[in-house]
Amino acid sequence: MSRLQVVSGKGGTGKTTVAAALALALATEGKRTLLVEVEGRQGIAQLFETEALPYEERKIAVAPGGGEVYALAIDPELALLDYLQMFYKLGGAGRALKKLGAIDFATTIAPGLRDVLLTGKACEAVRRKDRSGRFAYDYVVMDAPPTGRITRFLNVNDEVAGLAKIGPIHNQAQAVMRVLKSPETAVHLVTLLEEMPVQETADGIAELRAARLPVGRVIVNMVRPEVLDAADLELVRTVERSSVAQALSAAGLGGARRGGNAEKLVDPLLDQAAEYAERYALEQEQRTVLGELDLPLHELPLLAEGMDLAGLYELATELRKQGLS
Amino acid sequence: MSADPAEAQNAAPHQDAARPRLSPARVLDVDPLLDDPKTRIVVCCGAGGVGKTTTAAALGLRAAERGRKVVVLTIDPAKRLAQSMGIDSLDNVPRRVKGTEGDGELHAMMLDMKRTFDEVVEAHADRERAAAILANPFYQSLSAGFAGTQEYMAMEKLGQLRAKDEWDLIVVDTPPSRSALDFLDAPKRLGSFLDGRLIRLLTAPAKLGGRAGMAFLNVGMSMMTGTLGKLLGGQLLKDVQTFVAAMDTTFGGFRTRADATYKLLQAPGTAFLVVAAPERDALREAAYFVERLAAEDMPLMGLVLNRVHGSGAGRLSAERALAAAENLEDPRIVDQGDGKAGLRNSPDTYGSSGTHAAEEPARPATETAAQPTAETTAEAEAPSAAETAATASAEGSPADTERSVDRLTAGLLRLHADRMQLLSREQRTRGRFTARHPEVAVVEVPALPGDVHDLVGLRDIGDRLAAGRPEHT
Numbered sequence: 005m006s007r008l009q010v011v012s013g014k015g016g017t018g019k020t021t022v023a024a025a026l027a028l029a030l031a032t033e034g035k036r037t038l039l040v041e042v043e044g045r046q047g048i049a050q051l052f053e054t055e056a057l058p059y060e061e062r063k064i065a066v067a068p069g070g071g072e073v074y075a076l077a078i079d080p081e082l083a084l085l086d087y088l089q090m091f092y093k094l095g096g097a098g099r100a101l102k103k104l105g106a107i108d109f110a111t112t113i114a115p116g117l118r119d120v121l122l123t124g125k126a127c128e129a130v131r132r133k134d135r136s137g138r139f140a141y142d143y144v145v146m147d148a149p150p151t152g153r154i155t156r157f158l159n160v161n162d163e164v165a166g167l168a169k170i171g172p173i174h175n176q177a178q179a180v181m182r183v184l185k186s187p188e189t190a191v192h193l194v195t196l197l198e199e200m201p202v203q204e205t206a207d208g209i210a211e212l213r214a215a216r217l218p219v220g221r222v223i224v225n226m227v228r229p230e231v232l233d234a235a236d237l238e239l240v241r242t243v244e245r246s247s248v249a250q251a252l253s254a255a256g257l258g259g260a261r262r263g264g265n266a267e268k269l270v271d272p273l274l275d276q277a278a279e280y281a282e283r284y285a286l287e288q289e290q291r292t293v294l295g296e297l298d299l300p301l302h303e304l305p306l307l308a309e310g311m312d313l314a315g316l317y318e319l320a321t322e323l324r325k326q327g328l329s
Numbered sequence: 330m331s332a333d334p335a336e337a338q339n340a341a342p343h344q345d346a347a348r349p350r351l352s353p354a355r356v357l358d359v360d361p362l363l364d365d366p367k368t369r370i371v372v373c374c375g376a377g378g379v380g381k382t383t384t385a386a387a388l389g390l391r392a393a394e395r396g397r398k399v400v401v402l403t404i405d406p407a408k409r410l411a412q413s414m415g416i417d418s419l420d421n422v423p424r425r426v427k428g429t430e431g432d433g434e435l436h437a438m439m440l441d442m443k444r445t446f447d448e449v450v451e452a453h454a455d456r457e458r459a460a461a462i463l464a465n466p467f468y469q470s471l472s473a474g475f476a477g478t479q480e481y482m483a484m485e486k487l488g489q490l491r492a493k494d495e496w497d498l499i500v501v502d503t504p505p506s507r508s509a510l511d512f513l514d515a516p517k518r519l520g521s522f523l524d525g526r527l528i529r530l531l532t533a534p535a536k537l538g539g540r541a542g543m544a545f546l547n548v549g550m551s552m553m554t555g556t557l558g559k560l561l562g563g564q565l566l567k568d569v570q571t572f573v574a575a576m577d578t579t580f581g582g583f584r585t586r587a588d589a590t591y592k593l594l595q596a597p598g599t600a601f602l603v604v605a606a607p608e609r610d611a612l613r614e615a616a617y618f619v620e621r622l623a624a625e626d627m628p629l630m631g632l633v634l635n636r637v638h639g640s641g642a643g644r645l646s647a648e649r650a651l652a653a654a655e656n657l658e659d660p661r662i663v664d665q666g667d668g669k670a671g672l673r674n675s676p677d678t679y680g681s682s683g684t685h686a687a688e689e690p691a692r693p694a695t696e697t698a699a700q701p702t703a704e705t706t707a708e709a710e711a712p713s714a715a716e717t718a719a720t721a722s723a724e725g726s727p728a729d730t731e732r733s734v735d736r737l738t739a740g741l742l743r744l745h746a747d748r749m750q751l752l753s754r755e756q757r758t759r760g761r762f763t764a765r766h767p768e769v770a771v772v773e774v775p776a777l778p779g780d781v782h783d784l785v786g787l788r789d790i791g792d793r794l795a796a797g798r799p800e801h802t
């Protein structure tokens with residue numbers, strides 16, 4: 005199991021949710037994981053119902069069996085300052101730079117620099133060891149940028165080539181790439197059973213592969229329960245209205261003859277089934293497309309009552325059951 | 330057995346959820362606004378993926394078919410929609426949309442942000458200088474998609490369209506972004522950044538050095554440019570400097586320009602329409618946006634609640650549907666029904682056709698399950714001979730068929746229960762928004778089973794946007 009697990013996917017498909025569930029799942033049985041946020045949106049804090057995370061590793065959850073989940077929201081500005089301190093010993097000048105807005109300026113006009121800093125920090129956490137030589141974290145899970153940007157984001161080497169050809173930034177980028185392109189890393193993609201996200205997933209995988217970044221698994225999120233199966237849907241098309249009316253009546257929903265309460269339910273219920281059938285067909289189509297990607301596929305259920313902490317643990321358990329940790 | 334207590338218990342709590350369309354505090358009617366010649370700009374805002382582009386196109390079509398000359402500025406429309414409107418070629422000018430009805434005209438375009446930026450440069454600089462700017466590497470990365478460029482250019486294009494004064498009405502879609510507020514804030518942010526103190530300092534250290542007291546700053550600057558140069562590569566910094574200097578002399582400041590288009594949004598004749606899905610995050614986002622508009626004195630037309638679910642069987646609550654499904658799945662009951670068609674009918678407590686919603690026979694689930702079916706069907710009417718024959722003639726033995734129909738019917742009921750639960754969740758979410766903003770007029774657009782990708786679909790959405798109910802049904 006790779007020690008750096010990167011979670012990407014189309015916007016809104018559940019990257020943050022899946023990354024958090026994965027961090028919990030991987031922490032089960034006494035392991036320690038770090039959940040890393042790079043987009044500065046405090047999505048993790050929101051999900052775990054805690055106050056905004058500082059730029060500091062912090063324990064946010066305990067996993068079943070005693071494991072621990074730490075979280076870190078990486079602030080590129082502060083990461084850059086850290087970095088400058090480390091290599092240039094800037095002292096007070098660093099603060100002046102920050103005050104002038106130079107740090108913000110630098111990360112803004114050179115988005116590649118931001119990516120170097122963010123991935124660099126995550127890789128540092130992957131490699132970090134404590135005094136006894138053990139890894140500080142068993143796993144690092146990254147809530148990464150969306151599919152459209154993930155390859156560029158992880159491919160910091162290319163980005164940095166335009167920035168620094170030698171020197172510490174260059175060296176750091178090299179070190180980062182060694183981790184990112186190794187089996188130490190796996191990039192997972194979250195999708196929904198809809199055309200656009202599935203298409204984006206396929207495109208994203210092609211890009212990642214072209215850049216020789218290690219693609220992990222495809223996680224289909226928010227999968228609706230199968231209420232009617234293919235046989236039911238076949239029957240929906242041929243069934244006599246009157247026998248459905250009788251079944252409804254037998255279930256205690258009123259009269260089955262024309263105008264009876266049970267009879268009046270038949271059309272709307274069959275309409276809903278037809279809508280369901282339409283969606284079912286679309287979803288099956290997307291499943292087929294995903295199947296052709298030749299990657300391990302996992303499905304997470306749609307939590308009908310919306311997300312909360314309990315739901316997150318539920319998803320984590322599901323991931324464990326499916327062998328993701 | 331008395332149906333009455335159960336009935337009362339059943340009818341009350343679910344009545345609201347059962348209504349396919351939730352009754353709003355204030356219903357938004359878009360037609361008077363679209364028809365009003367004083368309405369010149371309608372901006373469709375909202376969080377990502379909620380239906381901004383669809384709503385903008387549907388409103389444009391509706392206004393055109395009601396006689397106005399309309400242009401719709403779309404941003405990143407879905408491919409099929411763009412094709413069906415004939416705007417899939419990227420030439421950055423409005424095209425007349427074919428196939429509209431009535432006397433009005435619909436024109437549409439999709440925004441090409443790079444091209445829009447290039448046009449701005451070309452319009453403001455002589456050819457030589459323009460060429461230099463367009464070739465500048467920093468300009469190229471800026472125009473190809475810097476944070477905020479798309480919003481900045483959407484506003485720019487809106488300004489251009491408005492200046493032409495060729496259309497009665499401009500409907501504007503906004504870029505996909507997480508937050509609806511980005512449309513208002515991103516151009517200013519970008520403008521301030523490009524016009525910012527730091528860029529000024531970087532581009533004109535010589536000027537500063539001349540002034541007394543600035544010497545210290547100048548030393549700081551050169552150290553800083555040195556550090557930044559090391560970090561970013563000296564060339565990038567030089568590109569930025571050249572770019573800013575060149576733009577400055579021709580363009581008159583990014584911030585000024587962003588401010589000017591922003592004013593357009595505050596001008597009379599501009600109205601905002603907030604689009605949201607009936608989900609927690611989307612409606613929270615919508616609430617922020619509504620509050621912001623109020624703070625900026627920008628007029629809000631109302632809220633479009635898009636993709637709302639309904640049910641034709643709204644009177645059957647989720648709980649009853651589930652209980653009934655369990656009845657059908659309970660083999661004991663199915664066995665009893667086996668082959669005895671006469672038993673497969675339960676009474677309509679109050680007779681047949683004239684029955685009202687509240688008069689549905691209401692037996693709580695537990696009770697039903699506990700009682701033998703025969704008892705409740707004692708006064709059942711016999712099904713017509715034709716119905717019985719139809720059931721029996723289906724494939725397999727009558728008992729098998731019946732069992733699979735029961736299974737199917739149980740599935741239909743579970744599906745319905747899911748739908749009703751979704752409906753009441755949506756209603757609760759909406760209720761929270763209305764409680765916070767009772768002043769906002771709302772219109773609900775139902776979730777259509779398929780995508781909206783042609784004029785017929787847009788017309789349908791348009792009909793539903795007008796007072797929230799379909800006209801042509």
Ligand SMILES: Nc1ncnc2c1ncn2[C@@H]1O[C@H](COP(=O)(O)OP(=O)(O)OP(=O)(O)O)[C@@H](O)[C@H]1O
Pocket residue numbers: 013014015016017018019020021022047150225226227304305306307308310311507610
């Ligand atoms: N399995 C699920 N069941 C129900 N709701 C879910 C599920 N997964 C995610 N959600 C909800 O969907 C929404 C989007 O999820 P999330 O924020 O994780 O997506 P994201 O991909 O990180 O989004 P963004 O691109 O904005 O960062 C959230 O409201 C979340 O609570």
Ligand SMILES: Nc1ncnc2c1ncn2[C@@H]1O[C@H](COP(=O)(O)OP(=O)(O)OP(=O)(O)O)[C@@H](O)[C@H]1O
Pocket residue numbers: 375376377378379380381382383384404405406407503504505506635636637774775776777778779780781782
């Ligand atoms: N009422 C509706 N019923 C069914 N489908 C709809 C409805 N409204 C929109 N859609 C579909 O939902 C998808 C997203 O809609 P649209 O592109 O308008 O959203 P958007 O807010 O512009 O998204 P983005 O933020 O990505 O620009 C499209 O495929 C569209 O056809």
Ligand SMILES: [Mg+2]
Pocket residue numbers: 019020021047147
């Ligand atoms: Mg997220």
Ligand SMILES: [Mg+2]
Pocket residue numbers: 381382383404405406502503504505
């Ligand atoms: Mg759009």
